[in-house]
Amino acid sequence: MKEFNGVSSSHYIADEDMDFHGIAEAGLTIRRGVTVNLHGILQGPVIVEPDASLTVFGLIEGEIDDRGGKIVVHGLTDKDAGENITP
Structure with missing residues (x-):
């Protein structure tokens, strides 16, 4: 599993399973079938493609655009996050 530690100032595209530790300042896209565990802060738009999985600890x-993936949040979301989230 790939690991990222730090700050991403451009929109990050996850095309392989990964642990992301830090801040995604300009959003995140998770490609079909990919799993991302994010420990930190996710700013900007989040796109979760079909069969993708996002678990956020933070x-x-x-805004979250869930296109058929799974989203689990152990933390907080703002008012634009949507309703397809498992707490």
């Missing part, structure tokens, strides 16, 4: 600040 904070989501931004």
Whole structure:
């Protein structure tokens, strides 16, 4: 599993399973079938493609576009996050 530690200032595209530790300042796209465990802060738009999985330990600040994936949040989301989230 790939690992990222730090701050991503551009929109990050996850095309392989990964642990992301830090801040995604400009959003995140998770490709079909990919699993991402994010420990930190997710800002900007989040796109979760079909059969993708996002688990967040931290904070989501931004809109979530769930296109058929699985989203689990152990933390906080802002008002634009949507309703397809498992707490």
